[in-house]
Structures are given as structure tokens and as C-alpha cells.
């Protein structure tokens with residue numbers, strides 16, 4: 125908790141994180157979780173959710189998804205929409221609530237995967253977007269004033285972003301950052317943190333979710349693509365130093381890319397001083413430091429995670445909040461000397477990073493991003509959303525204690541983690557190949573239990589991100605959080621071995 129001022133008030137920080145988690149303690153709890161047997165829902169409780177909720181109250185969703193399976197692979201388009209026992213169809217989103225096709229209402233902790241810090245469809249943004257649509261429509265392929273306004277807003281809040289170029293997605297921002305880093309440093313290798321997600325481009329689909337998995341999940345991508353990509357271990361500066369040193373003798377490291385809170389939006393939280401350590405190593409070896417702030421800017425604060433940690437990356441990747449939940453959310457920002465490689469246009473005779481995108485920086489996305497950020501600033505939305513995350517996490521921790529469960533709840537402001545099985549907390553070590561098959565089997569079993577938990581939360585009226593992450597927004601009130609906690613408690617009471625009298 126921040127210190128109080130003379131008037132006994134806690135001064136506003138503008139940041140979503142009021143207190144950084146004690147990462148050593150959290151990691152200890154998480155390691156203990158993965159070393160214990162799985163605690164899943166009682167089979168009769170799961171059957172009850174399926175028979176009495178999904179099969180009785182979600183019949184229209186089920187019918188539509190079955191129809192969709194004929195023309196859409198798997199029945200849904202978005203990875204986050206895939207829910208057990210079948211995906212639901214949503215028709216309305218407003219503030220902190222979601223509404224499905226069958227008329228059921230939910231608390232929304234998915235928040236579209238992160239972008240809607242103000243909550244869904246805030247009128248202050250909607251009204252401006254409607255005005256824009258009526259005058260110019262969503263896209264022209266030409267410059268619009270809102271591109272300038274958005275770039276100026278970002279640059280004025282994030283000093284390292286002297287220049288900003290908007291792109292179509294976070295994936296594109298990450299791809300562009302590597303091209304710029306290679307041109308600027310004339311070096312070859314890229315290092316990423318094991319377990320981190322930087323979109324689905326060929327080169328970065330490496331070491332996904334679980335550190336040490338290298339190309340395990342990179343189906344459809346030839347292995348030679350990863351010749352110049354490697355992963356270092358989260359929270360381990362020595363492993364990064366070793367790789368940087370090794371790369372010196374084979375073309376050098378162009379960039380070190382990290383998610384500043386830790387892999388998968390801080391699911392494996394980084395020590396508070398880790399980013400500063402990465403900065404020093406980048407300087408030592410002449411590599412560019414790339415912050416992937418697709419989730420953290422502007423959820424942690426309007427100056428991003430870099431403002432919170434007081435660390436200056438060379439390049440920053442944007443996504444999600446940069447378009448306020450509207451489409452085409454991506455971008456890259458950084459110092460002028462690097463961003464010059466992103467100049468648009470057809471000038472010959474100059475080396476430029478190859479970047480494109482018909483819909484990138486369209487007037488709709490630029491206006492939505494600009495008005496979202498202005499409204500977030502006016503309402504101190506990051507801090508408000510963070511306070512709701514603190515309340516939710518404290519409530520979950522209390523309940524975990526009450527029912528003596530091995531689960532772990534922690535948060536970085538409005539990014540909340542509820543680990544009931546800890547699938548992403550395992551490590552894979554390729555040199556101990558005899559362990560890999562059994563670890564993968566254990567991870568798969570735990571993932572299935574996590575999906576069941578997600579299904580139970582959903583049946584109790586809570587939408588989470590894959591059953592283990594929750595984003596809070598400024599649209600939540602304390603009353604909403606307390607009501608959500610009651611719903612979580614109903615699920616916890618259905619866990620195998622919980623004694624409810």
C-alpha cells in the first residue's frame with residue numbers, strides 16, 4: 125500500500141498496481157501447487173453444471189455453435205472463445221457485464237482479452253466513434269488527424285516513445301520491432317523470455333507458455349526459422365547473460381524482448397528489479413531492449429509498465445488498449461534514431477523495415493484509441509481498475525484459506541491470476557529428455573481440470589480468461605466484486621475434498 129500524505133490520504137499514483145506482489149513468496153506457493161495432486165471439481169458437481177446449466181440454459185448457444193462447426197474450424201474463431209463443454213454465443217457487452225444468446229448475464233473478467241480498461245462499450249468513446257463513422261467512415265487509406273492526436277498523446281505520456289507508428293495488431297508490432305532492431309544494430313539474434321507470448325509470427329512462436337519448450341507448439345513452422353531465436357529463463361539474468369555472450373561470436377544480439385510483468389501477463393511474475401537488470405545487460409552487449417507492452421500499456425498506467433518500473437526500453441510494442449477494444453490494435457514506438465526505420469512511403473535508396481497493413485492506423489482505430497486514452501486519463505481508470513483487482517484478489521485469497529485449498533491468487537493491479545492447477549508454472553528441460561513425456565502428460569491433465577473450472581465459473585455467471593486469469597476494469601464497483609466473490613465461493617465449495625457444513 126502506498127504511504128499516506130499529511131492529510132492521511134493515499135495520494136493517487138495513476139498506476140493500477142498499488143503493491144507489487146512478493147514474487148518470491150508467490151513462486152513458492154506456485155511451486156507448492158504444482159507439486160501437489162490436482163484438486164478438481166467433484167464429478168457430481170461438474171455433471172450438475174453441465175446438465176442443469178449448459179444443457180438446459182444454453183440451448184441456443186449450443187445450437188448455433190454446432191451449426192458454426194460446419195463452416196468455422198472448431199466452431200469459434202477466437203482462441204479465447206473456446207470454452208468447455210461448448211462455447212457460448214454473446215450478444216451484448218456493457219460495462220462489467222456480458223449477455224449471452226439465451227439471456228444469461230455474466231460478470232466479465234475477460235474484458236476482450238485485456239483492452240477494455242474502461243469496461244465494455246463506454247459511451248464517451250462510442251459517441252465519438254459514431255461521429256467519426258458518420259463523417260468519414262472507418263477507413264480511407266489516407267492520413268487522418270486522429271493518428272496525430274493518438275501519437276502525440278502516447279508520446280507525451282511515455283517519454284521513450286518519441287515516435288509512434290500504428291499497426292494492425294500486437295503480433296505485427298512485435299514483428300516490426302525485430303526488423304527495426306536488426307536494421308538499427310546490424311546484429312542477428314533475438315532473445316525472448318521463455319513462456320512469454322509475443323503473438324503468432326513465425327520467429328516468435330518459440331518457448332510458448334512454458335519455458336524451455338522451444339518449438340514444441342510451433343506446428344506448421346519449419347525449425348530453421350528459429351536459427352536466430354533463443355529463449356532465456358524468466359527471472360534469471362545469468363541465463364540471459366550467457367546467451368548474449370554466446371551470440372557475440374555468431375553475429376550478435378539485435379534485441380531482447382520481454383513482457384515486463386513476466387511471461388503470459390505476469391503469470392510467472394518477475395522480480396521488481398529484473399527489468400532494470402535486463403536493461404544493463406542490453407547496454408553491455410549493444411542489444412536493443414524491447415518491451416512488449418501489448419497488455420501493460422495502458423493497463424498498468426498511462427506511462428505503461430516502463431513508467432511503473434522506471435526502466436527505459438529502446439522500443440515498445442503496443443496492442444489491445446491502444447485501440448480501446450476496437451479493431452486493428454497494434455503499434456510500435458521508440459526513440460527517433462530507431463523509429464526512422466519505420467518511415468512509410470516508397471522512397472528509394474533507404475533501408476526501411478518492411479511493414480504493411482491495409483487497415484493499420486485507420487481513422488476508426490486511431491479515434492477509438494485516442495478517445496479511450498483521454499477518458500482513461502480523465503477518470504483515473506487504471507488506478508480504479510487496479511483497486512478492483514486488489515479487492516477481487518484479497519477476497520479470493522481469503523476464500524482459499526477458508527477452504528484450505530492449495531490454489532494461488534495474486535495480482536498486478538487489474539491483472540489477476542487465480543492458479544488452481546498451475547499449468548504454465550512447469551519447466552521443460554530438453555537435456556533431461558526422459559522427463560519431457562511425463563511432464564507433458566501432467567500438464568495436459570491439469571489443463572483439462574482448468575477448463576472444467578472455467579466451465580464452472582461460467583455457469584455461476586463469471587467469464588474468465590481460460591479459467592485462470594481475470595482482468596478487472598474501471599466499470600466494476602465494490603458491490604460487483606463482492607457479488608463475483610460469492611459466485612467464486614460457490615465453485616470452491618464444489619471442489620473435491622472441501623468440507624462444507
Ligand SMILES: Cc1ncc(COP(=O)(O)O)c(C=O)c1O
Nearest residue numbers: 293294295321322323418419443
Ligand atoms: C504480451 C502480448 N504480446 C503480443 C500479443 C499479440 O497481440 P495480438 O493478439 O493483437 O496480435 C499478445 C496477445 O495477447 C500479448 O498478450
